[in-house]
Each structure stands twice: as structure tokens, then as C-alpha cells.
Amino acid sequence: MSDLPLLGAEEEFHVVDLETRRSAPEVDALLAQLDGAEFAPELQRSLVETNTPVCAGLDELRQHLQRLRGTLEGVAQPLGLGVVAAGTVPLVAPTGDDISAGARYERMQHEYQLLVREQHICGAQVHVDVPDRDIAVQVVRRVAPYLPTLLAISASSPYWRGRDTGYASYRSMVWSRWPTAGPPGDVETAADYDAMVAELIASGTISDPGMVYFDIRPSAHLPTVELRVCDACPQVDDVVLIAGLFRALVGRAREDLDAGLPIPAPRHELLRAASWRAARSGLEGDLVDLSPDPRTMPQLVSPPLLVGQLVAYLRPQLEELGDWEQVLELSEATMARGSAAAGQRRAFGRRGELTDVVDSLLAVTQGRTPAYEPHPARPVTSELLGAYHPTSFDEAVDPNGTVLPHYGWMFRALDRMGPRGMVAAESVLRTEQRARGVTFRVGDEPDRLFPLDLVPRIVTADDWAGLTVGLTQRVRALEAFVRDVYGERRHTSSRGGAEQHGRIVADGVVPVAVVDDAPGWSRLGKLVPEDAVRIAVAGIDLVRDRADHWLVLEDNLRVPSGIGYSITSRRLIRSVMPDLEAPAGVVGLESVPGKLRAALLSATQLDEPGHDEVALLTVGPSDSAFYEHSLLAERMGIPVVTPRDLQVTDDGVYLVEAGGRRRLSALYRRLDERTLLTATGSDQRLIGRAMCNAVARGKVALLNALGNGVADDKLVYAYVPQMISYYLGEEPVLDNVPTYPCVDPDRREEVLDRLDELVLKPVDGYGGQGIVIGPHAERGELDDVAEAIRVNPAGWVAQDLVSLSTHPTFSGEKLEPRAVDLRAFVLQSRWGPEPTVEVLPAALSRVAPAGSMIVNSSRGGGAKDTWVLR
Known part of the structure; x- marks a missing residue:
């Protein structure tokens, strides 16, 4: 031109x-x-x-x-x-x-x-x-x-x-x-x-x-x-x-x-x-x-x-x-x-008045910010909620059956659809999922569609601000703990070797047995370079038992899943019901893959050629979350690789391709470390030991780091508040669910006396496996748990039964209250002497089946699109 x-x-x-x-x-x-x-x-x-x-x-x-x-x-x-x-x-x-x-x-x-x-x-x-x-x-x-x-x-x-x-x-x-x-x-x-x-x-x-x-x-x-x-x-x-x-x-x-x-x-x-x-x-x-x-x-x-x-x-x-x-x-x-x-x-959602929409348009047309009259939000009743009767704190509906203000617009839109419209939308949703291959797998079963509910969950801006502070604090303390227990050590270990423990054990804050008996403790954790970020991606599970009280339920620091499903849930729900829009606006998720990629790149040597050659490491299509692995890799613009695609030499880790090979500077690890240790590379040799040596020599960054499991089992969880006080000198912002380690004799006796009141969890359990909810259990089941605790007290913890909040969930015919939790994702990057912490807006709400409080997909749970408001 x-x-x-x-x-x-x-x-x-x-x-x-x-x-x-x-x-x-x-x-x-x-x-x-x-x-x-x-x-x-x-x-x-x-x-x-x-x-x-x-x-x-x-x-x-x-x-x-x-x-x-x-x-x-x-x-x-x-x-x-x-x-x-x-x-x-x-x-x-x-x-x-x-x-x-x-x-x-x-x-x-x-x-x-x-x-x-x-x-x-x-x-x-x-x-x-x-x-x-x-x-x-x-x-x-x-x-x-x-x-x-x-x-x-x-x-x-x-x-x-x-x-x-x-x-x-x-x-x-x-x-x-x-x-x-x-x-x-x-x-x-x-x-x-x-x-x-x-x-x-x-x-x-x-x-x-x-x-x-x-x-x-x-x-x-x-x-x-x-x-x-x-x-x-x-x-x-x-x-x-x-x-x-x-x-x-x-x-x-x-x-x-x-x-x-x-x-x-x-x-x-x-x-x-x-x-x-x-x-x-x-x-x-x-x-x-x-x-x-x-x-x-x-x-x-x-x-x-x-x-x-x-x-x-x-x-x-x-x-x-x-x-x-x-x-x-x-x-x-x-x-x-x-x-x-x-x-x-959003303007209509304030009070359900079209005059508010016109007033907004009049102002914006002239470049002004709309100035609304200070009318209180009008209570909303919903035909879909006619038979909706929550028995505990519900996040969208008050005890009188009135929709809470920030859910008003959503339920007006859902009422316009009605049950028949929602059935049709659900059918379209499943068709979209099949077309896009949005699946997961439980065990050896065939792939099934990811169970996604039509009704999004809202987290208000005030709630999210408080969660952000608390989650940032928690991950900082957990990072310090992992570095500590794999760093300088002072006391003889019961494992019988020369292994010793970190400062937090030496100072009597965390008992020796908590670290010694942690199912996720691994000698491989000592191979990670001292200045490396170990917890690049944390998945923290939260619940709430009342409007103003969030609690941490569990920490996931090894290979937490859900970010990709959160992104996909947003896309699917908006494709199926694009006229749903939160009244105050929803934080977008488009920047999340870029933030994740930046966190991976921060672990590389930015001044060296090829520092941006990173990949996502997975078992492959047999992994239950392979859809998510592929999605995140595609969005980050990086390849998905399996151990069979890699060759590890003294010079580093290489991706072997048809046209040759290229050296990788970082791997986003989405497979269990035991699987990695027993995997074979492109040359048919075991790849685990060589990979660990490459990590130790700084030839490749492996994120999340090996050995992170020492900090995320259910026994270590009980001591995170003490970690926050010890490492950060701060009071915990987010509460734990009251937890009783059965390895403590006094706590064990209390647990055995209250079996029918508590939730019993195996320390090494995951995906909801092995959990017994005392008030809902049969006498024989409680007797079996009591015996297991007596035989292996270090393998069990008990928690007070928290009445999880509920959320309207479409059952195929009507809306029902279902228990929900929230998995929030926290990134850590190494851009300076200390890790930079960022809480992603890509949170995943998980939904329990009817009559249950266990939200894990392996136990019949589902998920919701989660709207974090600006």
C-alpha cells in the first residue's frame, strides 16, 4: 500500500x-x-x-x-x-x-x-x-x-x-x-x-x-x-x-x-x-x-x-x-x-428492569459510566426452584427459597428456558462434548463424557479476594516445607540410614513420624536444585459451611488436574447457553494457558538458546486426564510427549522426532513419579534414573518436582497451620477442617470413641477412595475401620464432619441441591530470589452425586463452570 x-x-x-x-x-x-x-x-x-x-x-x-x-x-x-x-x-x-x-x-x-x-x-x-x-x-x-x-x-x-x-x-x-x-x-x-x-x-x-x-x-x-x-x-x-x-x-x-x-x-x-x-x-x-x-x-x-x-x-x-x-x-x-x-x-440483572438497560445504553453511547439509582436488588423467585429444599447452607438460595441477588439474572435466564429448555441444552452439551472429545476415565473403564452441570457457580469478588490471600499464604508455606525437609537435615531418621530432617522437625513443630511415614516422601526430592521452584502448580481443594467461611479440605501438590477441564467447562457452557451472563462480569480464562507456560519458562535459563523448548510429559491416551493434557499443551503451544518420545543423555533431555531431535529445557510433569521411574525412553532403556540425574545437574526442569508428595497427604495436612506460623510468622488466613492424626495416642482414643461422628480417611487415599463418613456408615463398616486404625494408626486421620455448602444442580428433570467443593489452582514462578505466587481464575467446582458429600469423579461426582466475578 x-x-x-x-x-x-x-x-x-x-x-x-x-x-x-x-x-x-x-x-x-x-x-x-x-x-x-x-x-x-x-x-x-x-x-x-x-x-x-x-x-x-x-x-x-x-x-x-x-x-x-x-x-x-x-x-x-x-x-x-x-x-x-x-x-x-x-x-x-x-x-x-x-x-x-x-x-x-x-x-x-x-x-x-x-x-x-x-x-x-x-x-x-x-x-x-x-x-x-x-x-x-x-x-x-x-x-x-x-x-x-x-x-x-x-x-x-x-x-x-x-x-x-x-x-x-x-x-x-x-x-x-x-x-x-x-x-x-x-x-x-x-x-x-x-x-x-x-x-x-x-x-x-x-x-x-x-x-x-x-x-x-x-x-x-x-x-x-x-x-x-x-x-x-x-x-x-x-x-x-x-x-x-x-x-x-x-x-x-x-x-x-x-x-x-x-x-x-x-x-x-x-x-x-x-x-x-x-x-x-x-x-x-x-x-x-x-x-x-x-x-x-x-x-x-x-x-x-x-x-x-x-x-x-x-x-x-x-x-x-x-x-x-x-x-x-x-x-x-x-x-x-x-x-x-x-x-x-448485566444491567438487566441488577433488578430485572429493561429501563436499566436503556439508561446504561444512553450513558455508554456518550462515553459515560452508567449511574444507576440506588435501588436494592429485587428478590427473585424461580419456577425451577419450586421444589428446591436445601438442608444446609446453599450458595444460591436463601432459607426462604429466594434467589440471592448475585444469582438473580442467572435464574431469570434459566426460568426462560424452563425444564424442557434445560433438557434440550443438556442434550446439546453432550453432543458438543462428544464432538470435542471431552472425556475422562475411571480405572480400566472406557472413556466417558466429563460430567458437567448446566448451572454455573458464582464466586463473588470479595470471596475471591479473601481466597487469593489465603491460598497464596498456604502455598508459600508448603513450598518452604518441601524445601526444608529435603534440604539441610539434623536428626537421625527412623528409616535407618543417614537421612535427617529439616528445621521444622528439629524445632519440634512437626513430629518426626509425620515426615518419616509420609507416603509421598521420596529420596528423589533431594535431587532437585536448591533454588528451584518445587510446587509450580498447586491444586487446593476448598469447601464452605456458611456464607463467610471457607476451609481448606486438601492440598494437591504432585500432578493436580482440573485446569483444562475448567477452561473447557467455560467454553462448553457459553456455547450451549451464551445468553447466561453474571451481573458483575466474569473473569476470563483465556490468559490461563499463557500464565502456565510462563511459569514453566521461569524455571529455565532465559539467557540460553532453546530455553523456551518445553513440553508436557504424560503417560499418553491411557491416562484418565489425557484430554486435559492435550488441551493444555495445545493452548500453551507446546508438544505433548510420553517417555517413549524422549532420550536422556549426559547433555540433557531430548525430544526424538522424525526430523531429528531437540533438547528440552523444562517438562510439565503430568504423570506419577513411580510411573516415570519405570518408563522406557525412545532407546528402550529405563529413563527414570537418567531423568533424575538430568534434574540434579540442572539439565532439565521437571515441574512439579519429584518428592512433592511429602507435603500433601492427609496427615501432613493437619500441620499446615503450624507451617504457616513457623515459616511465615503469620496467622493462617484459611482454616483447616479440624483434623485428628490417629498416630497421636490421645487423638486416636478420641477418634475411636467418636467413629460415628467423624469422617475417617486413609492417609494415602486419593480420589475419595477409602473414605468412611461415620454418620452415614453401617456398624460393621465402622468396626472394620476401628480395626484398621488400631493396626496402622499412622495410616489414618479423622476429621470433623463439615456440612458442605450446596448449589442448584440440574438432575435431568429439575434443580436439586448438591454438595460442592472448589479446586483452586495456584502457580509459582521463579522470576527472582523468591517464587512469585499467582492464583488462577480457572477454578473447578466439583459436585457430589445426590445424597453424597464425596465430589470425586471416580465416585460419581461431576463439575460446574465456576464464575469468578470481577
Whole structure:
């Protein structure tokens, strides 16, 4: 592109009555006071259009957009009117047939009937210069595959005539009914295009070229390309972002044309399907990636990933235009904010009033933060909860059966679906899971679908802030403990060798037997370099027994699973029910794989070549969580490897591939260390000892570190509060469940006396195996546990029975209260002398079966999408 192309924009606005918040057919009163060159009527008398001058850059475009919006408001307000930039306005005047004057509009009303009367929709259009109309036609075809993404960015029309449509852009659904709407025609020259238009006019379908309403088209009278697919956008910045991306797409298309590259040819039906998907979910559900590579099947991709790829793809053009930094910043802000449709649903969720939505749109259109009247949240009752009777603390419903305020919008949306709608959504969910292979395995059983519930769980911003502090503190103390017990040692071990214990044992804070008898203690833990981060990824299980009280149930420090399932749960639920949106916004999960990859890279020597060659180490498809392994590796952009793919030499660990081998600097370990020790490498030799030596010599980082199990069994758990006090000099922020180590004689006698009151857990148990819940157990079962405790007291702990909170869960017919816990994930990175700790928003809620308090999937439990609010 030798000369930077000029651009301009047209925006359509709804005129609303400030008292009723309904659309008002009063555009003539506005236009009487406005300059006709920049303001014009539309088909409906409740709509007005603005036209910017031709602009050289995005900053100039933004200034004109803001000026024109401000001018409109300045004229409208004294008349008791307001202007709204959105695809639709929620409240429409009853008549709906106030058509603007003029022969063209009258002819359209006669020809198209209801289509005209229902044309209460507004779009945003962008024009970009091209040298001539032949190039314009070529550009149109080459840009078309990217238009659904731009539609998703603009999506701002969830409400239609007082109802939530379930779409993010219902405007595009209304618009698509016009006979010439949709993807552009299959033509390659201006002459072909003009002939097509002439045929449409001759058919009587349209009366003039201006009625060709393709999503993108050549101008009927100027050498420009017009983008027409987008909703009107409340945020000026979204219009600027779309304009920046569109101008860069035009530039890229022109370069591809000059290079003689073929026109991308996705099926017309697929273009329509991708646009429908964007209209359905906006930025809150997966979008269709129409890769120009003919060998690539279309696939569903999360919006932040797809938009990020588009921005990166256009970087050369954006840099040439001087737009790179601005478009990147705007795209990141839009992805963090979500679509305007989601914002409107959050406004509605405050009180269930559409007037709140209009007030929000009026403010955002002018760049102001909505200022709501201080109305208390209205109690919500739900038909789906008619027979819902929780017997303990419920996180969504109070004891009177009223939905708590922060769940109000969710249950209004679920009630609109009703039981039949939820059954249908569940069927779609299972279909999506099968298509994406979202499975897990228990033991030797065949793969089964990951059990995901339809009703998301909400963790409020205040709750999450408190959990973040407590989880950070806990992982810091556990890291210090693992380093301590594998570091300098002072006392003779009962194991009989020269092994000794750390400072915390020498100082009498933790008994010798707690470390000696820990099932996860391993001599391999001593091989880890002293300055290495041992707990790169921690999975901490939490429960709550009342609104203001969270407790830690268990620490998982070896190969904790669930991050990938958390990410997948979000994608699945939003794909199946994209109109669900939390009232205060949900923290996105798109950055989680990048954070995980950064934590792995922090363990490498950043100044050495190949430091970023990292991989995920797994057993392979036989692992119950292999789906998660593959997903995380794909999202991190790293390979999935098994021991059979590796060769370990004195120089390091190598990935053996068809084209040779490459050295790996770090491995994200997702297999048990005993499995690693007995595995064979690509040369058929045992790989474990050589791998351990490579770790000890600093040739490769293995994360999580070997030997971490010393800190996460159920006996060591009882002493974590003492670790926090000892290593950090702080009081624990998060409580443990009261725990009684049976190895302590006094505690053991108390446990044996209270077997029918306590929860009995084997120290080396996992996945809920071996747990006996005293109040629910038969006498014979309790007798067997008592005998096991007497024979091996160090192998058992007991805990007070905590009444787990419940959460509404869809049973296939109705909502039922089911016990839930929360697995939170904590990353540690080595960017300085001390590890940097970060709590990920990708938490996984696990759900117990009906009548149970054991949430593990191996015992019939399921999971929920977990919304951490901003």
C-alpha cells in the first residue's frame, strides 16, 4: 500500500423518550436542528444516521464519532429525547409503523411489508478507499471470511420488543430476512457485480443498487468498500477497533491480490453459519475459525484467541498504517470487557428492569459510566426452584427459597428456558462434548463424557479476594516445607540410614513420624536444585459451611488436574447457553494457558538458546486426564510427549522426532513419579534414573518436582497451620477442617470413641477412595475401620464432619441441591530470589452425586463452570 487509504463511518442511532425509555418517532424534530450533510433520516422515524467526514486515521475518526454523538445528544435532550447506539433498543413504541417520508421509503413499505415495520435496528458501517471498483470486488471476496469476527465484536442487540432473544446480535437476524442480505455474491469483477445487481433489479426484488444489503459490498458510486455486517456499538472504541481491523483487512486483501493469491472460497453456507454463530453468542461463546487454508476444517475457537490471531495476522498492515499499538490495546480491552450484549444483560440483572438497560445504553453511547439509582436488588423467585429444599447452607438460595441477588439474572435466564429448555441444552452439551472429545476415565473403564452441570457457580469478588490471600499464604508455606525437609537435615531418621530432617522437625513443630511415614516422601526430592521452584502448580481443594467461611479440605501438590477441564467447562457452557451472563462480569480464562507456560519458562535459563523448548510429559491416551493434557499443551503451544518420545543423555533431555531431535529445557510433569521411574525412553532403556540425574545437574526442569508428595497427604495436612506460623510468622488466613492424626495416642482414643461422628480417611487415599463418613456408615463398616486404625494408626486421620455448602444442580428433570467443593489452582514462578505466587481464575467446582458429600469423579461426582466475578 503506497498511500494510506482513507476511511469513514456511518452510525445509526435509536431515538428514545427519556421518560418512558421507549423508541420515539421524533427524528424530524432532531433533523430540523441539525446539519443535513452529517445527519440523515432512516427508514423508521425513530432512527437517525450520522456520517463522519473522510478521515486519515483512527484518532481523527474517533474525534468525529464523539463529536457527532455529542451533537445529537445536545439537540435531543431539550426535547426530552435521548440517542442510543445499539443494534436494537429493548423498548419499542407499540405501533412500529412510523415510516419516514419519501417515495423510496413508501415503495419499500409497500413491497416488503412486515420487514419494514420491524426495521427497528441500527448498524455501524465503515468505508475504506480502494483504487477502483474491480479491486473493490476482489477485496470484498477476500475479506468476507473475517466478517463474522467483526460481527461478534459489535454484537449489541440481545433484546427485541421487550424480550431477551437469546442472541447477542438479534439485529443481524432481523437484517438477514432481506432478500439481498448476507455474504457477498460470487463475482470477481466490477462488470460481474453490476450485471448481478441489474439482474436483481430486473427480477423486481430490489429497486436500486443501494438495496444490495450484503455484509460487505463495493460502493454503488464511489471506489470504496463498505462494511455493513456490524451492529451499532455503544462504545466508540469498538467502532474504532472495527474500523482499524477492517482497513487492515482491506490492505491485506489488496496485497494478496497483487501477489496473485487465489480468492479464499469458503462455502456460502458456511459463511452464513459462521455469521449465525457470531450473532448467537457474540464474544461470550466460541466462534467459527474460517481459516483460508483449504486443508483446514472449520473449527470452533474462543473469541479472545480468534481476535488475537486476527490482530497478529494483520500486524504488518496495522504497523504500516500506524495503527498497531492502538488496535492491539483496543482489542485487549474489548476482550476483557466482553460484548455490549453481555453488558446489557448485566444491567438487566441488577433488578430485572429493561429501563436499566436503556439508561446504561444512553450513558455508554456518550462515553459515560452508567449511574444507576440506588435501588436494592429485587428478590427473585424461580419456577425451577419450586421444589428446591436445601438442608444446609446453599450458595444460591436463601432459607426462604429466594434467589440471592448475585444469582438473580442467572435464574431469570434459566426460568426462560424452563425444564424442557434445560433438557434440550443438556442434550446439546453432550453432543458438543462428544464432538470435542471431552472425556475422562475411571480405572480400566472406557472413556466417558466429563460430567458437567448446566448451572454455573458464582464466586463473588470479595470471596475471591479473601481466597487469593489465603491460598497464596498456604502455598508459600508448603513450598518452604518441601524445601526444608529435603534440604539441610539434623536428626537421625527412623528409616535407618543417614537421612535427617529439616528445621521444622528439629524445632519440634512437626513430629518426626509425620515426615518419616509420609507416603509421598521420596529420596528423589533431594535431587532437585536448591533454588528451584518445587510446587509450580498447586491444586487446593476448598469447601464452605456458611456464607463467610471457607476451609481448606486438601492440598494437591504432585500432578493436580482440573485446569483444562475448567477452561473447557467455560467454553462448553457459553456455547450451549451464551445468553447466561453474571451481573458483575466474569473473569476470563483465556490468559490461563499463557500464565502456565510462563511459569514453566521461569524455571529455565532465559539467557540460553532453546530455553523456551518445553513440553508436557504424560503417560499418553491411557491416562484418565489425557484430554486435559492435550488441551493444555495445545493452548500453551507446546508438544505433548510420553517417555517413549524422549532420550536422556549426559547433555540433557531430548525430544526424538522424525526430523531429528531437540533438547528440552523444562517438562510439565503430568504423570506419577513411580510411573516415570519405570518408563522406557525412545532407546528402550529405563529413563527414570537418567531423568533424575538430568534434574540434579540442572539439565532439565521437571515441574512439579519429584518428592512433592511429602507435603500433601492427609496427615501432613493437619500441620499446615503450624507451617504457616513457623515459616511465615503469620496467622493462617484459611482454616483447616479440624483434623485428628490417629498416630497421636490421645487423638486416636478420641477418634475411636467418636467413629460415628467423624469422617475417617486413609492417609494415602486419593480420589475419595477409602473414605468412611461415620454418620452415614453401617456398624460393621465402622468396626472394620476401628480395626484398621488400631493396626496402622499412622495410616489414618479423622476429621470433623463439615456440612458442605450446596448449589442448584440440574438432575435431568429439575434443580436439586448438591454438595460442592472448589479446586483452586495456584502457580509459582521463579522470576527472582523468591517464587512469585499467582492464583488462577480457572477454578473447578466439583459436585457430589445426590445424597453424597464425596465430589470425586471416580465416585460419581461431576463439575460446574465456576464464575469468578470481577
